[in-house]
Every structure is written in structure tokens, then in C-alpha cells.
Amino acid sequence: MKKIVSFLLGGMLLLLLSACGSNSEHEPDTTDYxxxxxxxxxxxxxxxxxxxxxxxxxxxxxADERQIRVNGKEGQNIVFRLNDSTAANTLYKQLPLSIQIEDYSHNEKIFYPPDELDTSGTPLAEGPDGTLAYYAPWGNVVLFYGECGGASGLYELGEAVSGADRIETLSGEIRIEIVEDN
Structure with missing residues (x-):
């Protein structure tokens, strides 16, 4: 009887130990290396x-170190530091871009990225000039050269670390690229 109980306990212990191990070998690796x-x-x-x-x-x-550069047709050079939000990551993956920038309101320039940005877990935007944001209802990225007062559906992507005073002068086609040497 002791041998049977001992055998059963050993088998149960083996099952418990194998159940506690990782099952990652059964899940496909979807990491994009x-x-x-x-x-x-x-x-x-x-x-x-x-x-x-x-x-x-x-x-x-x-992610705090990720920077992008916006180059204007008249030599403007604005560098933004992206935050670690899902929306900023989605924009980052679409770069480089050559795209049209437009005037909007009295304090911002906008452009429409090719794909909409995923805003899950992204903080709402509100801040000083130089704020980079995404307005989800219209699907446009906003470069503020005046104060960003915030709005429902306006998500923060990052902030200008240089050249914020040049945002207002952007027009026509701009080039947006990743800053490799930050």
C-alpha cells in the first residue's frame, strides 16, 4: 500500500512541476525582431x-530617447522626442514619410499619416507650444506652435526638443524621419 501511495504522490508531484513550467514552447513566437x-x-x-x-x-x-526630425522645404528642422505611447509607436513605425502639412486654426500645423494611429493607453495631450499630438476623430497629427489646450480625442505623442519656433513656418511638403544618432 505504501508503494502505491508513494508512486501516486511521485506522479502527482511530476505533473505539478511540469504544469508550473512555461508553456511558451506551445505558443507561436510573434515577435518582429x-x-x-x-x-x-x-x-x-x-x-x-x-x-x-x-x-x-x-x-x-x-523609448524616451526616440526622436524624429521634421524637415521643411525652406530648411526648417524640428526635432521631437516621442513618448512611449502606443500612438507614438504606431507613428514611428510609419517613418520615413514625405507628406503635405497644412495650416489649421491659429496655433497648429497638421498632416495625415498613411495609417491611423492606435491610441490605446495613450495619454491625452495638453501642454506648451512644441507639443506633438494626434487628433483621433480626424486621424491627423498636430504640431502645435502655440499652446495645446487639449481636447477630447487629442492624444500626446511627444514634444519638440529643438526648433519649436520653426513649426509655424512649415508649409507644403515636409519630410519626417527617425533621428538615428540621439
Whole structure:
């Protein structure tokens, strides 16, 4: 009887241990490695506990470092730092773009990206001149050269880190590209 109980307990323990393991081998890997860049967080995950103790500096988010450049036909050069929102990521993946920019209202320029941006988890926009935003109801990206007062459906993508004073002078076709050396 003890042998049967012992056998059953051993079998149950084996089943429990195998059930606690990862089942990732059964799920397809859908990661797009061509679009994925290692972040400081993902690199630090591979560090040993000893190296984590040595590296006690706060971790920086790689997405905070992503920048895009808007070049105007008259030599304007505006650099925006993107936030880590889903909408900013969606725009980033559509770059580079050559696209028409239009005047709108008294404080903004707009353009329509080829694909709508996914706004899930994206904060609403409100801020100073130089705010980069997405107005979901119309599907346009907004470059504010005056204060961004906020609106329902207006989502923050980032902020100008240089050239905000040149946004107002943009017209016609602009070129938007990723800043590689930030």
C-alpha cells in the first residue's frame, strides 16, 4: 500500500512541476525582431544578481530617447522626442514619410499619416507650444506652435526638443524621419 501511495504522490508531484513550467514552447513566437530594439530593461534582465547590485543607477527608458526630425522645404528642422505611447509607436513605425502639412486654426500645423494611429493607453495631450499630438476623430497629427489646450480625442505623442519656433513656418511638403544618432 505504501508503494502505491508513494508512486501516486511521485506522479502527482511530476505533473505539478511540469504544469508550473512555461508553456511558451506551445505558443507561436510573434515577435518582429526586425522592429525590436533591445532596451536597457531587456539587457538588464540578462544580468546576474551580482551585476544588478553594481549597477544601481536608475534605468532609462529607451523609448524616451526616440526622436524624429521634421524637415521643411525652406530648411526648417524640428526635432521631437516621442513618448512611449502606443500612438507614438504606431507613428514611428510609419517613418520615413514625405507628406503635405497644412495650416489649421491659429496655433497648429497638421498632416495625415498613411495609417491611423492606435491610441490605446495613450495619454491625452495638453501642454506648451512644441507639443506633438494626434487628433483621433480626424486621424491627423498636430504640431502645435502655440499652446495645446487639449481636447477630447487629442492624444500626446511627444514634444519638440529643438526648433519649436520653426513649426509655424512649415508649409507644403515636409519630410519626417527617425533621428538615428540621439
Amino acid at each position: 526586425a522592429q525590436t530594439e533591445p532596451t536597457i530593461e531587456s539587457i538588464s534582465e540578462t544580468q546576474t544578481p551580482e551585476s544588478e547590485e553594481i549597477n544601481s543607477e536608475p534605468k532609462e527608458n529607451h
